[in-house]
Amino acid sequence: MGTIQYGTGDEIHIDDRALAHLKVVIATKLRRNESFTLSWKHPEGDPIGRSTIWLHPSIPLRFTFDEPEAPQLNTQWIQQLMQSASSSGGISLVDEVLDTPEL
Template identity: 70%
Template sequence: MGTIYYGGSDTPIHIEDRALSHLKVVIATKLRRGESFTVSWRHPDDQPGGRSTVWLHPSIPLRFEFDAAETPDLSRAWIEELANSANSSGGILLVSEHVEPSRTIAALS
């Protein structure tokens, strides 16, 4: 389980390592361009139900931590889906991966 630490919040955001690896690519691209946006996700099954949204801005500190030492192969299709949602008015909606083994790419981080 990976973790995002955002701004001065004491509450870490836990996201599965593979999903966080893909999300990191899209977030880093948007922030490198100086773009602000939201990221939304459903709460994991082991937490109270619901969903959360955070506003990401290039000036706010952000740190990603991964349990796994190795970066997984990344799915180009999943990155494109996340990037497309990032460019919408609703921001990034973290959705499940649609597995297409032939469309994976070497680790990008």
């Protein structure tokens, strides 16, 4: 379980694989000097519910991963997250989109 440390707030716990994909999307948006929201459901063990934060290039941000090796990234999932990041609702952390072979 990785974490996002944002500003002076608490750590946000997110699965390492999902966090690796989010990092690409968040870094891309912030590099473009774009602000947006990030929403997620609380993981098991945390209080039930969901949260949203406003991400802005001027606020400190740190990604911490439990796994020492970066996973292979799924470009479809990154594209889906990028589309949601550009929407008025911001990024909603959704389950990974898996490639399925056509029959």
